[in-house]
Amino acid sequence: MIGGPVSYANLYETPGPRGARRNRVLAGVIALVLLGLAYVTYVRFDAKEQWAAGKWTPLLRPEVWTTFILPGLAGTLAAAVAGVVLAGLFGLVFATARLSDHRWIRWPASAVVEFFRAVPLLLLIFFAFFGSYVFTGANISAFTAVVFGLTFYNGSVIAEIIRAGVLSLPRGQAEAAHAIGLRKGQVMRLVLLPQAFRAMMPAVISQFVVLLKDSALGLIVGYDELVDRGLNGIAANFSNVIPAAILIAAIFIGINLSLDRLAHWLSRPSGDRPRGRAAWPRTYRATTPPSSPP
Amino acid sequence: MFGRSLYAVFAVVALTATATACGGGQDTYDSVVDKAKNDKKLVIGVKADQPGLGLRTPDGGFSGFDIEVAKYVAKSLGVEAKDITFKETVSANREAFLQQGQVDMVVATYSITDARKQKVSFAGPYFVAGQDLLVRADDTALTGPDTLNGKKLCSVAGSTPAQKVKESYAKQVQLQEERTYSACVDRVLGGQLDAITTDNVILAGYAAQHTGKLKLVGKPFSTEKYGIGLKKDDSAGRKAVNEALTTMFADGSWKKALESSFGGAGFTVPEAPKLEQY
C-alpha cells in the first residue's frame, strides 16, 4: 500500500439521507455475507479438526520457536539479504551497461537481462542445484542455489527499474553534468544514478518484497528457510499443516508490510528532490508510484 | 557523495556475502574410523521430518530409529552421543553431502541401490523395509495395492513408489503428489484421498502419531534395504560399521530401538537383516 490513503470520494456524490440509509443497509448485508463465508469456513475446518487445541497450542511453545521458526526465519532472511545485495549489484551493473553508448556492451547486457526476466525462478534454482555438479564437479549448497536464482531473477528486474529511473530524469541533469566537465562515468555515478535511486526506491523495495517471498521457493531444494524448517518441521511433529501455514504466512505478511511502510516513508516527497513536472492536470495523487510485478 | 558511498557499501557487503558463502572448508580423512578416533566427533546426516525414523523435535534434538542406529554405531566407533552433530539431509542431497564431506555418515532411510553404489559406499543394511499402504483405520476395502483401482493415492513428489503401484498393481488408481507426508496425512484424514504409499517404516511413524485414525495395511510389496551411507571406497569404515550393526542386532538394542520408535503402530518387529558383503 505504497502512498498511503488517497481519497476517491469524488467518484460518487455524498449520499443524502436516503442514500446514507441505503448504504448502511447494503453495508450490513455485505458484512453478513462475509460473516457467513467465515462461518462456513470455520465449520468446515472444525469438522476436519483444524481448530483442535492440540494443533494450535504447540505454536505457542517457546521451544517450537527456537527450534523451527527462528532458525527458519534466519535462513529466509539470510537468503533474502544475500539476494538483495547481489541482485542490487547485478541490477546496477546491467542497468549501467544497458545505458552504455557502446553497442557491444549494450546489446549483450540487454540479452542477458531479457533472458533472466523471462526464465522462472524455480527453473534457475533447479538448474543451479542439480546442474552444478556437471559444470563444477562439486554440488553447491541449497543456499547458494537459492541465492543464485534470486540474484539473476530479481537482479534483471532491478536493472530495468534502475534503467527506467535514469531514463525518466530530466535531460538537463545529464547535460548540466557534462557541461561542468564530468566524464561519462562520473555523470552516471555522481549525478544520474543517485537521483534515479531515490525516484525508484519504492519500486526497488517492492521488488525486495518479491525477493523475500520468493526465497520461500528454497524449500524445493531443501533449504532451511521459514516454509521448510518452520512449516514442515512443525507439521512433522504435530501434524498441523494448516495452523502452522497460517502462522508462517502471518510472519511473512508482517515483515512485508513493514517493508511496504519503509517504501512509503522513503517515497515521501523530499524538499531537495527535483520534480519532473508540475502536478498538472490535477490527479488523485501527484505522482504514481511505480508498481512492480509479482 | 551519495553515489560513491553507495557503491562502496554494495561492494563491501557483496564481498562479505561471497566470503561467507564460500567459507567453511572440510577436513579430509581417509576413513570415518580415523575421523572418529582422532576428533572424537562425527557429523551424521539424518532425515528431519519423518516421525519414528528421523525427526527434529521441538527441543532441538532428533529422535527416531535412524537416530538410535546412528548413536549406537557412533558409540562403537568411540564417539559419545553428545559429540554427534546431526545434520538434516533430504533425498536430493545425500550423495552430495557425503562426497563433499559435509557429513561423515548418512543414516536417513537410505535405500541401497546399484546407482547409488557408484557414488557412495554402503554399510548394512540395518533394516529391510517394504513399500506399503497407509489407510484410514475404518477402511476395510483397501487390503493391498491391487485394491486401489478407482481410489486416490498420495505420495511425495519425486518419489517413484506411486508410479510403481499404477504400473504394476492398479492401472485405474489416481495419483496425488504432495510436498510432504504431513500434507498427505492431512488429506487422507480429511477423506479427500484414500491412501498413502511409501516404505512401511515411514508409514508406521505416521500410524503411531495417529493411533486409532490411521493404520498400516501390512502387506509390503517390495524390499528396500536401508544402508548407512559412507564416503565412496571407505572399506575400513564399512567394516567397522558392519561390526557395530552385528552387535546391535545381537545384543537386543536393535529390537528395543524399533519397539520404542514405533510403539502402538501395529508394527511387528521383523528378523534382523543379513549384512551385505561386497
Next chain:
Amino acid sequence: MDALLLEWDTVVAAFWMTVRLTAVSALGSLVLGTLLTAMRVAPLATLRRTAGVYVAVARNTPLTLVLLFTGLGVGANLGVELSSDIATNNFWLACIGLTAYTSAFVCEALRAGINTVPVGQAEAARSLGLGFLQTLGLITLPQAFRAVIAPLGGILIALTKNTTIALVVGVSEASVRMREMIETYGDQVMQIFLGFAAGFVLLCLPMGLLFGWLSRRLAVAR
C-alpha cells in the same frame, strides 16, 4: 539435444499446461482484480476495507503458501471438489490460487491507473448525473486501464513464470518435467535448462513486445 528430442511430447505437454494455467488465471485475475479495484474506491467503507485487507494479505504471502492454502485449505478442508479426477481438480485449484494471488497485483496496478486519471473527469461525469458505477465503469476505469497496460503486461509475464509454482498443488507443468529430465539425463543439464528457458522466453518475449506496443498505442494523450 537428445533428451529434449526424446521427450519432446512431454515438453510440449508441459508447456501446454503452462499456457492453460496462464490463460485461465489471467482471465480470472483480470475479472477479480477489476472487482477488487471497484471495491477499493467504492462509497461503502465495508467494501473498501474488505478489499484493502484482501490485497494486503494476498500480495504479501509467498505464492507457495497461497497455493498450499488452496490445495490443502480450499481443496482438502473446505471440501471444494471441482472434479472427481485428481489432475483436473488440481488444475482448477492451481488456477484459483494463482488468480487469488495475481488479482491483488492487478488491483494495485489499476488503482495506480485511477490515480493518473484527472479528478475533473469524474467530476464532469457526476455533473452529468452519472452514478458511482457509471462514473467508474464508463469514465474512470477505461482511462485507468489504458494508463497501466505496461504494468499489466509485466504482471502477465510474472504470472506465466509463476505457474511453475503450481507443482505445490501437484500440477505437472514445466518445472516438474525439467526436474525429472535433469534427474534422468544428468549429463545434459545445460541443454535441458536452455530448452525449457527458451520455451519461457518464447512465451514471455512476445507478451512483453505486445504489451509495449499496446501501451504506446492506447496511451491517453494528455
